[in-house]
Every structure is written in C-alpha cells, then in structure tokens.
Amino acid sequence: TVYGNVGELSTTVFDFIVIGGGTAGAVVANRLTERLDFEVLVLEAGPTNDGVLDSMVPAFPVKLFNTAYDWNYTAIIPGMAGVDTRSSNYPRGHILGGCSSHNAMYYTRGSADDYNATVTGDAGWSWEYMLPYMLKNEKWSPPADMHNTSNEFDPSVHGFSGMVFTSLPGFPQPSDDMVLAVSKQLPNDFPFLLDMNSGRPLGLGWYQGTIGNGTRSSSATAYLSETFTARKNLHIVLNTKVTRVHPTSEVDIPRFNTVEISGSSTRLIATKELILSAGAIGTPQILMNSGVGDHQELQSLGIQTVVNLPSVGKNFTDQPYVIISFSVSSNNTLDNLANNATLQAEALAQWELTRTGPYVNGGPNQISWSRLPMDSSILKEFGDPSAGPNTPHIELTPQTGRIFLPNLPNRHFISTGIQIVTPASRGTVSLNMTDPLGDPVINLGFFTAGFDLPAMREGIRLAQKLFSAPIWKGYIIERFSPPENTTTDEGLDAYIRSTTFSSLHAVGTAAMSSEDADYGVVNPDLLVKSTTGLRIVDASVLPFITCGHTQAPVYAIAERASDLIKEDWK
Numbered sequence: 417t418v419y420g421n422v423g424e425l426s427t428t429v430f431d432f433i434v435i436g437g438g439t440a441g442a443v444v445a446n447r448l449t450e451r452l453d454f455e456v457l458v459l460e461a462g463p464t465n466d467g468v469l470d471s472m473v474p475a476f477p478v479k480l481f482n483t484a485y486d487w488n489y490t491a492i493i494p495g496m497a498g499v500d501t502r503s504s505n506y507p508r509g510h511i512l513g514g515c516s517s518h519n520a521m522y523y524t525r526g527s528a529d530d531y532n533a534t535v536t537g538d539a540g541w542s543w544e545y546m547l548p549y550m551l552k553n554e555k556w557s558p559p560a561d562m563h564n565t566s567n568e569f570d571p572s573v574h575g576f577s578g579m580v581f582t583s584l585p586g587f588p589q590p591s592d593d594m595v596l597a598v599s600k601q602l603p604n605d606f607p608f609l610l611d612m613n614s615g616r617p618l619g620l621g622w623y624q625g626t627i628g629n630g631t632r633s634s635s636a637t638a639y640l641s642e643t644f645t646a647r648k649n650l651h652i653v654l655n656t657k658v659t660r661v662h663p664t665s666e667v668d669i670p671r672f673n674t675v676e677i678s679g680s681s682t683r684l685i686a687t688k689e690l691i692l693s694a695g696a697i698g699t700p701q702i703l704m705n706s707g708v709g710d711h712q713e714l715q716s717l718g719i720q721t722v723v724n725l726p727s728v729g730k731n732f733t734d735q736p737y738v739i740i741s742f743s744v745s746s747n748n749t750l751d752n753l754a755n756n757a758t759l760q761a762e763a764l765a766q767w768e769l770t771r772t773g774p775y776v777n778g779g780p781n782q783i784s785w786s787r788l789p790m791d792s793s794i795l796k797e798f799g800d801p802s803a804g805p806n807t808p809h810i811e812l813t814p815q816t817g818r819i820f821l822p823n824l825p826n827r828h829f830i831s832t833g834i835q836i837v838t839p840a841s842r843g844t845v846s847l848n849m850t851d852p853l854g855d856p857v858i859n860l861g862f863f864t865a866g867f868d869l870p871a872m873r874e875g876i877r878l879a880q881k882l883f884s885a886p887i888w889k890g891y892i893i894e895r896f897s898p899p900e901n902t903t904t905d906e907g908l909d910a911y912i913r914s915t916t917f918s919s920l921h922a923v924g925t926a927a928m929s930s931e932d933a934d935y936g937v938v939n940p941d942l943l944v945k946s947t948t949g950l951r952i953v954d955a956s957v958l959p960f961i962t963c964g965h966t967q968a969p970v971y972a973i974a975e976r977a978s979d980l981i982k983e984d985w986k
C-alpha cells in the first residue's frame with residue numbers, strides 16, 4: 417500500500433524500515449517483501465513518480481531539475497589558482513525511485529576490475545559473484561524503433577528476465593554513422609566496442625539505457641509497480657523525511673531501531689533492521705544528525721556522539737564533466753529540436769501516441785571509453801587511480817547539438833561531454849552549522865588531487881582527436897567552445913576550471929571497508945560498524961567510484977544486499 421503520510425499507517429512497528437524509496441531502497445523493499453512474514457515499511461521524502469510525464473519521457477529529465485521532484489541542492493566546486501570557489505546546482509531525485517526516476521538513464525556497470533579490486537577482502541563483491549545480480553536486475557528489451565540490433569550489443573552478457581528494462585537507443589541521431597566511422601578510421605584510439613557492459617569497457621560503442629517501450633524504466637516503475645505495492649506486507653509512505661535514527665539504549669554496541677521524522681512526533685520502530693537507502697547525500701546526513709560520525713565535528717555542532725565513525729561524509733567521489741562544442745556545416749542536428757517549439761510539440765505528440773520518435777532517447781547514441789596510454793606522464797607522475805588495466809579513465813559522449821551549453825549562438829553544433837571516470841579527488845558531505853537538518857554542505861572536491869586536471873586536459877585533446885577523423889572533413893567548421901586558439905595547457909586548464917560541472921554520480925560517503933580497517937563506515941555485509949540493527953544499502957557504500965555511471969552498480973549492490981539481509985534473518 418502507498419500512503420501519503422505516516423498518520424495513515426495502522427501500526428508504528430515493522431520488521432524492517434527502509435529509509436529512502438530510491439534506486440536501492442525500492443529494490444530492497446521489493447526483495448524483502450518476497451518473504452510474506454516480513455512487514456516492511458519504506459519512508460520516502462519525495463512524492464510519487466506515478467503519472468509524472470517528465471520522469472516518463474526519456475528526453476525530459478532536465479525538466480525535473482529545480483522542481484518538487486528534485487532536492488535542489490547546491491554544491492561547492494573548490495577554487496584553484498586564478499579561479500574562485502564557485503557553487504553549482506546539484507540535482508538529486510526527490511521522488512519515489514530517487515535518482516533512477518530523474519537521471520539520464522545511461523546503463524553502465526563499470527569494469528570487472530572495479531568489482532575485483534580487493535578493497536574489502538570479500539569475494540562476494542567480485543565481478544563473478546555480482547554478475548548474476550546484474551542480470552537479475554536487468555530486462556533487456558528491443559529499442560523503441562525496433563531496428564535490427566545485431567552487432568550493436570552482446571546478448572551473452574545481458575539479463576532478459578529481470579526487473580529494469582534496458583535497451584539500445586530507439587531513434588537514430590544525425591551523427592550515428594560519422595561517430596561509428598571514427599572507430600574504422602582511428603581504430604587505435606577508438607576501437608569498436610560491441611558491448612560496454614561486458615566487464616571491459618574500452619572502445620567506442622552503442623549507448624545502453626534503462627529504457628523500455630520508449631519510456632524510462634526506474635526502480636519505482638520496476639520494483640514498486642502496482643503488482644508489488646499490492647503486497648500486504650509492503651507499506652510505502654511518501655512525503656516523509658527522516659531526520660534521525662536512534663538506538664534503543666546506549667549500551668556498548670548501540671542497537672538502532674527507532675526512526676524520527678520531520679514535523680511529526682510519531683516514532684517508527686523496526687524490530688529487525690533499519691536500512692538506510694537515502695543516497696550518498698541523504699544517508700551521511702541522517703547518520704551525522706543521529707550522532708554517528710566524526711566525534712569532533714559532531715561536538716562542534718552540539719550533537720552527542722553515539723558512534724565515533726570519522727569516515728561518515730568523507731570520501732565523497734564524483735566525476736568532473738566538461739563539454740566542448742564545434743560548429744558544423746549541416747543544419748541536421750539536435751539543435752533543431754532544442755530550439756523549435758513546433759518540433760517539440762510534434763515529438764511529444766508522437767511519443768504520447770506511439771512511444772517512438774526523438775524523445776525516446778536519454779543521451780548520446782554512442783559512448784567512447786579510453787585509457788591514458790601506459791607511458792603517459794600523468795600516470796607516471798600521479799599514479800593510476802583506476803582499478804585495473806581494463807578500466808577507462810576518460811568517457812566521451814559525442815552527439816549533435818549544444819548539450820548543456822545554452823549560451824552558444826544560434827547555429828548548429830556537435831558536442832561531446834568529457835568525463836574523468838576514475839577521479840582521484842575526494843570531497844565531503846557535512847552538516848550545515850546553522851541548520852544541521854537543512855541542506856547539507858556538499859563539497860565536490862574537484863581537482864584537489866593531482867591526476868584529475870591533466871587527465872581532463874588529455875580528455876579534451878582526445879575529443880579533439882575524435883573530431884579530427886577524416887569523416888568530419890567539411891562537416892565540422894570550427895571548435896567554438898573552447899575557441900580554436902585555446903591550445904596551451906594553461907588555456908585548457910582555465911576552460912576546465914571555469915566550466916566543469918558534476919556528472920551527478922555521488923558515491924562513497926559511507927564507504928564499505930574490511931572489518932578491521934581503520935577507515936570506512938560499513939563492513940562488507942553493509943552493516944554500520946560498531947552498531948547493530950543498522951545497514952546501509954545505496955551509492956554511499958561504494959568504496960570508490962566505478963568507471964562509469966552509477967545506477968547499474970547501485971542496483972546490483974541492492975540486489976546482493978537483499979540476499980544478505982534475507983540470509984541473516986532466515
């Protein structure tokens with residue numbers, strides 16, 4: 417059952433309370449209620465996803481920013497020589513399904529190296545053990561336009577009977593043939609990659625997205641559809657923000673079982689476990705407000721320490737993102753759709769009628785993944801932050817149009833996003849000194865470690881190389897942003913520093929570490945260290961960022977975590 421507020425509940429005691437009905441929380445709620453003897457409550461701060469058009473149409477997620485479906489956070493990008501510290505919007509899904517109801521739908525698992533890195537010493541998180549959970553999550557489906565997809569993906573690495581729809585792009589883009597020709601013309605730098613979810617994402621291949629029938633597939637549409645919310649043991653309360661969790665008594669090892677919510681004196685009790693799935697921003701905020709965090713920081717806020725875990729809110733990791741754009745001689749670009757209300761109305765009408773047309777795509781139709789060369793001076797100087805030799809450092813997302821560069825003149829463009837997917841920099845999530853329960857302070861920490869800035873510079877040069885393949889001759893007129901004459905390291909650095917924004921892939925703020933590590937927040941079973949009854953299942957447990965977009969790893973973690981919980985309470 418889905419309720420609008422806690423007052424509608426007939427009891428305040430449950431076996432499990434899942435805090436946050438987002439990407440991970442929805443998975444856990446679904447899987448735990450497969451056990452009919454488990455009563456599960458989900459508390460979600462945001463409203464329902466049901467009927468929210470901007471969440472359903474794959475091309476529309478940006479329309480959800482700065483609305484009631486978004487937490488509307490602001491984040492700090494630290495300053496550097498010559499560039500002041502600045503702030504940037506930091507969207508997060510404030511809606512059932514969380515970020516999966518509001519993201520750009522890229523489906524990228526990361527590399528096998530990411531999972532095999534022996535950070536926790538628990539082989540259960542290795543690629544071999546996690547692949548079945550990835551397949552359990554995934555329901556591969558035909559693209560919206562039903563085109564022939566042979567040679568566009570490798571069926572042997574996909575799940576066809578899981579929960580969340582995935583598919584190839586369902587509408588051609590004007591640049592498809594040219595981008596793919598690059599892999600033939602410059603095969604050393606951009607070899608064709610049949611499938612970027614095989615565990616070795618290196619090369620240029622087709623985008624895969626969490627889209628089915630031309631519509632966004634999210635944790636809410638997949639794991640909390642009416643079939644599942646009809647379960648008698650699943651209770652979901654919307655519009656309910658959790659402020660703190662409390663232990664029963666402050667004995668040596670506190671046992672957390674009580675949930676406090678904003679604007680209500682009702683206390684909710686979990687007899688078995690509290691599961692924090694509030695995401696990489698929400699989870700550390702709730703922990704710190706509950707007295708779980710760095711003792712000194714908590715003391716300075718007047719919060720009594722229940723468990724001294726200095727790693728809470730630290731190790732924040734996200735990938736810096738820069739866009740470069742070139743003006744082109746063709747007028748067949750996505751700029752047409754972006755600038756023409758009549759075309760937009762036609763595209764929406766087509767989508768509403770048949771779930772086809774230009775609005776079925778969430779991003780670019782191709783993605784390119786590259787490593788810095790073995791002999792790169794950057795790797796020599798700063799070391800390799802990637803998890804292994806089959807892991808890219810740089811992602812390029814070429815497509816026509818200006819993407820997010822609205823200030824370009826009214827001409828036609830081709831652009832690419834450039835992301836450093838293995839950043840070495842770390843940021844923080846901390847409580848707001850004047851209002852600990854209000855928006856936390858998010859410091860993205862971008863470019864505070866030596867690797868990231870020169871790597872981004874190389875990313876720009878790599879993108880330049882991609883667009884210098886013979887196929888673009890006559891099509892590309894000039895680089896517009898940054899201008900052609902920005903070629904020196906200093907010039908590129910200035911461009912990077914002033915235009916970088918976030919990939920919105922926050923992870924790591926309640927990181928998993930081995931039982932005996934002197935850092936980290938949860939053990940390899942995702943239980944909060946030095947506590948009982950409190951588990952974390954969301955992006956915050958990732959010890960480092962996977963080399964791509966983060967929803968697929970979060971889904972797989974949540975699937976495995978559900979099994980771990982069921983195993984503990986069988």
Ligand SMILES: Cc1cc2nc3c(=O)[nH]c(=O)nc-3n(C[C@H](O)[C@H](O)[C@H](O)COP(=O)(O)OP(=O)(O)OC[C@H]3O[C@@H](n4cnc5c(N)ncnc54)[C@H](O)[C@@H]3O)c2cc1C
Nearest residue numbers: 436438439440514515519520521522658695698955965967
């Ligand atoms: C705009 C955007 C675009 C992105 N694009 C992509 C992409 O294309 N591909 C990709 O793989 N990844 C993408 N990501 C990242 C990816 O979606 C996230 O890493 C992933 O979904 C996080 O899952 P989660 O379960 O950790 O958190 P979330 O999905 O954010 O879930 C947390 C939930 O908890 C709720 N919550 C938070 N605090 C509280 C509280 N105090 N009380 C009650 N409820 C609370 C939230 O409202 C939310 O529903 C994107 C993210 C954003 C924001």
